[in-house]
Amino acid sequence: MTSYSLHKGAADKTKCDVVVAGVVRTKKGLEAAPGGEGIASAYGRKFRPLLSTVGFEGKPGEVAKIPTGGTLRSPLMILVGLGEAENLTPEKVRRAAGAAARSVSNAANVALALPTPDADHVRAVAEGFLLGTYAFTEFKTSKSDEAPGEVVVLTDLARNKEAVTALETAQVVAAATALTRDWVNTPPGDFTPEKFAAAVTQTKKEKKASKVTVKVTDAATLEAEGCGGIIGVGRGSANPPRLVQLTYKPRGAKTHLALVGKGITYDSGGLSIKPGPSMMTMKCDMAGAAAVVAATFAIAELGLPIAVTTFAPMAENMVSGSATRPGDVLTMYGGKTVEVLNTDAEGRLILADALVKATENEPDVIVDVATLTGHCVVALGDRVAGLLGNDDELIHTVQAAAARVGEALWPLPIPEEMREKVRTNTKVADLAQHNTERWGGALYAAAFLREFVGDTRWAHLDIAGPAFNGHGPHGYTPAGGTGMSVATLVELARELSEKK
Ligand code: BES
Numbered sequence: 001m002t003s004y005s006l007h008k009g010a011a012d013k014t015k016c017d018v019v020v021a022g023v024v025r026t027k028k029g030l031e032a033a034p035g036g037e038g039i040a041s042a043y044g045r046k047f048r049p050l051l052s053t054v055g056f057e058g059k060p061g062e063v064a065k066i067p068t069g070g071t072l073r074s075p076l077m078i079l080v081g082l083g084e085a086e087n088l089t090p091e092k093v094r095r096a097a098g099a100a101a102r103s104v105s106n107a108a109n110v111a112l113a114l115p116t117p118d119a120d121h122v123r124a125v126a127e128g129f130l131l132g133t134y135a136f137t138e139f140k141t142s143k144s145d146e147a148p149g150e151v152v153v154l155t156d157l158a159r160n161k162e163a164v165t166a167l168e169t170a171q172v173v174a175a176a177t178a179l180t181r182d183w184v185n186t187p188p189g190d191f192t193p194e195k196f197a198a199a200v201t202q203t204k205k206e207k208k209a210s211k212v213t214v215k216v217t218d219a220a221t222l223e224a225e226g227c228g229g230i231i232g233v234g235r236g237s238a239n240p241p242r243l244v245q246l247t248y249k250p251r252g253a254k255t256h257l258a259l260v261g262k263g264i265t266y267d268s269g270g271l272s273i274k275p276g277p278s279m280m281t282m283k284c285d286m287a288g289a290a291a292v293v294a295a296t297f298a299i300a301e302l303g304l305p306i307a308v309t310t311f312a313p314m315a316e317n318m319v320s321g322s323a324t325r326p327g328d329v330l331t332m333y334g335g336k337t338v339e340v341l342n343t344d345a346e347g348r349l350i351l352a353d354a355l356v357k358a359t360e361n362e363p364d365v366i367v368d369v370a371t372l373t374g375h376c377v378v379a380l381g382d383r384v385a386g387l388l389g390n391d392d393e394l395i396h397t398v399q400a401a402a403a404r405v406g407e408a409l410w411p412l413p414i415p416e417e418m419r420e421k422v423r424t425n426t427k428v429a430d431l432a433q434h435n436t437e438r439w440g441g442a443l444y445a446a447a448f449l450r451e452f453v454g455d456t457r458w459a460h461l462d463i464a465g466p467a468f469n470g471h472g473p474h475g476y477t478p479a480g481g482t483g484m485s486v487a488t489l490v491e492l493a494r495e496l497s498e499k500k
């Protein structure tokens, strides 16, 4: 476990194994970013030549490790690029701290001398570094724990109340993000619905989260309750489905937020089977459920005054003689019938049951998070999530919350014709699960989900792209599970708890 603290102190005078500072580009050339002034003055006129010797350009994401030879009180400095001096944002600082964290090795203590003009930047420095040190070693035979024992954020705000709270928030949110990453990275055979549900129960115990209640519903009960979506998707698998519900109801809460997350522990596509290459990363298809569960524990740990009820339907989408067929009709929780036309569009089926359940508690707002469609990845790439819903003001609120914590969400419409298609593309049931015409698949999926939220204000995050990083690490984002949307959900809860 790494300890994090705030200290007032100069970068050049702090004794530690590694000091991290930023470098910005200005009209006059490269300069130490705020926080690292002490380093620039310790090197004096030699600072710029030093940077050019190692070919440093100050580009975002750029990192240089430089032995200090006694010029500073730490033997090693890590410089990170922050780009243009005028355009510093918390997110740029968060990414730089993450890049620095990934290049630290074999250090017992680290001082971070990055820009901290306000509490948001303090949070970004700590959070970026915490997220950047993440490693998933559960299935490695040799585990080397590289994380430093002590990290000190150097800041003039060390005694500022907001900065202290910001550090605490960073630690809680980063831990929840890491938990989400762990769950996404765990191999699907080791994370069946039953095991996922057990992991949630176990987390409540480990966190001593007495304010969160966890309820696990098994397949027989789901069947008896009429959750035809969850049962229909789960019935091709030897590992039966589950529904996990979390409740957090602090005294005095005026607002009630319901969270729903897609928990497909593996998506083979079912009988509408995926080609091999598309199946390779489908252990990530429970990232939405992982994010809403981890965010709920984080909201409770922070003690935010808002009621949260969370629904995580979990199923494995597999191929077998008992699998649902394209052409089958399922009756969802609440009674609506759905004709299944493509068993690979399974997420919307398990979400339908959970959304109806969510509306029963009459929440003020429902937010669902799902690795729902490849179409959304085509539209927005793999670093931006789609944001859809039935209430423009809520969509704006969610997007603004995401922007404050550095997550990229972009609004997509649900055009009027999609309502018609969802209702008329089937001749035998109330709704058609799938649009045989492929254009706008993310919009159609959202139009389908909208049928199950009644008139509750609802936002839908399609995180199919950014939930899983199939490439190399960048900034504070590792390869594999990213924990996308945890920070946004916690920030949204904070904002909603302050309204009314
Ligand atoms: N889990 C996938 C979506 C996905 C794609 C997640 C890529 C992460 C990365 C989802 O269940 C799916 O298979 N969607 C289909 C929908 C189609 C059948 C309408 C898709 O995207 O092709």
Ligand code: ZN
Pocket: 264, 267, 285, 344, 346, 347, 371, 372
């Ligand atoms: Zn899926």
Ligand code: MN
Pocket: 267, 269, 343, 344, 345, 346, 347
């Ligand atoms: Mn699928």
